[in-house]
Amino acid sequence: MSIDDNRRGRSSAGGNGEARPIAHPGRRRATKIEDVAAIVGVSASTVSRALARPDRVLPETRQKILDAVRLTGYTPNVAARSLRAARSMNVLVVLSSPPKTAEGHLEAVVTPFFSELLLGIDLALSEHGYAVLLGNLYDSRQREERIVNLVTAGQVDGVLLLLGRMPHGSRHSLEESGIPMVGVTTAASPDLPVVMVDDAEAARTVARHLLDLGHRRFGYVTGPAWHPIEHVRFGGFLETLQAAGIPADAVTRYDGDFRLGSGSDAAKVFLQSAGRPTAVFAISDEMAIGFMKEIRTAGLSVPADVSLVGFDGIPFADYCEPPLTTVRQPREVIGRQAAEMLLRLMRGERLAADERVVKLDAELRVGGSTARP
Amino acid sequence: MSIDDNRRGRSSAGGNGEARPIAHPGRRRATKIEDVAAIVGVSASTVSRALARPDRVLPETRQKILDAVRLTGYTPNVAARSLRAARSMNVLVVLSSPPKTAEGHLEAVVTPFFSELLLGIDLALSEHGYAVLLGNLYDSRQREERIVNLVTAGQVDGVLLLLGRMPHGSRHSLEESGIPMVGVTTAASPDLPVVMVDDAEAARTVARHLLDLGHRRFGYVTGPAWHPIEHVRFGGFLETLQAAGIPADAVTRYDGDFRLGSGSDAAKVFLQSAGRPTAVFAISDEMAIGFMKEIRTAGLSVPADVSLVGFDGIPFADYCEPPLTTVRQPREVIGRQAAEMLLRLMRGERLAADERVVKLDAELRVGGSTARP
């Protein structure tokens, strides 16, 4: 017996005889369906049915069974049920993969944005008895393989992809596995139904807002280049500006990665440039907050010296000084809708073509960070 | 057959005969161990051993098996394995339970603070093959019962409690179940080993810092009254102040609940009072940020008009203007250590009395939000 075999209370568990071995102290043997059945004096099948199909069993029997269940605290063993039913009642939520920071340090993945998304997901799924399994991808191939494993091992019945990509390309394996899957806040794909905000339109709205204020020179703090949403937002932003006669070279791009630090970095570049933009659109609130901070540190002021727009509408955006003008994403609703779409897929329903892309409205919330130039 | 029976591809699955029914399109039948065994020409047992105990099988056989595994993409079915091995390889992370907001709205639970905690937990657990199951308690009895269910149903092998309490009292059921369990950032209890920061000492350090600056009238923004950590922090804070001869009535308490909004509310009360404190200690960064915002909105300035200290050291704290003086909790380390402690418990190890409470050092980070009065 190898050293890592740490199963407890097994050696004493000879099946013969009727004296049950005392359970290992501190780790009680759980009640099982037969225990309940024995108490009531029925068969295990009846107990099973009493719980799953109340109408298939005599009300009186059912009551006795329910009493016994309460008495013993019986809960059906999930592994056994999953095995038999070929359903795990788990949903895997795959979270985006920010690359390591410069110092090789990993960063938390559940940012304020994802946090509320998770809330909606969790609420919707748990209503239907599904549990949420968290699959963080830390830009590591190993992690990514493990996540695919969860799927092939049948540990989850569905997948929610909260990201733009799986860097090591396992998304293909997932799609191949045929597991129900829904993407969130991501550009659509033929194989992946998605729920998202109308990012292009939101970006156009931002552009219009800034144009209306009279701005003519613009900055744009990007997301990571690989992120599909980055292109959608930039596209919408640029399109509206150009339609208003703004030349492409009046739009300066600053590299960002959605995170606070990259917002500051962008601001540093911004500050050093000649002929600065008078308005900057950062496509995450965190970057906008980082940007704003750097501007103030440099002794300039928002919006007097530069107007600033964020994206997402995280709680902290309201607590900036001045409060950030931003695009409020209905995060909880996005999460809930994605979960509901996944529930339908898991139920075996097919989605009509026009149901495969759900675009929700995002709302421009004008705070104090934008003004006339 | 009831309407919600949506099992697919079952009706055709008569076990007789050898023609396997074609799997339902879009939901392939997963490879199982016998398929691999058949390809290699060995028994299922050998395949199982080749994967679990490489030394118990001929290297040559093992290689052939591994090839077949790769070829077929075989992954052991988790439900079957859990059932047989009585281990699920899942850990439940129970997240704190903020009450509903005034409007009856639920709030996200994965705040920036918990987010990094989760990172540490996730990294440590996944190294050992455990997956993380997220159990949010939304102050709802039903949810809480479901969470206890996960445990009694054997769906998880261990529990991490990231909270001060389970409002509906299921913690007792959990402790009774004998499942390995570790608490995080919570006051200890005889039944629950914990990992936490030395909150009392951290609060004393804050008090000393403010005293050193010359402050003599203090404010304190509380956490929820039921939260054990609230009392520990206040205790440490007050103790040091009193030792320095500050009378108890020179310390004003403002009610808070850790969240942004409650920080603003506290500031509103603060602003209206006569003989205001010159220094305020808010026991979460979020409340400090909310407080600071309100102060600025009122036209006052931090730290000129009031010094402000937070607690946690979340990323946003560095991006306030001025950067927040705060107590930096080593969140990722806390998470990792808690996970490691849980791993030991799940391995069946007993913890010595002095190992049951791990206190980590928190570090006072002096930002720009504190100054002489």
Next chain:
DNA sequence: TCCCATTATGCAATCGTTTGCATGGCCGTT
């Protein structure tokens, strides 16, 4: 009164993996 329909329950197979025990072959030792 008899028979059929209906309903409540039990029996037993099944889900896929692990593992104690049995077996058979091989090698080394005397």
Next chain:
DNA sequence: AACGGCCATGCAAACGATTGCATAATGGGA
């Protein structure tokens, strides 16, 4: 050359719940 021991593998019994089919019991109608 014979025998003991070891090693690699196979066999089959679990793990606990679900469910198709069989059966027993009940009731109603003719």
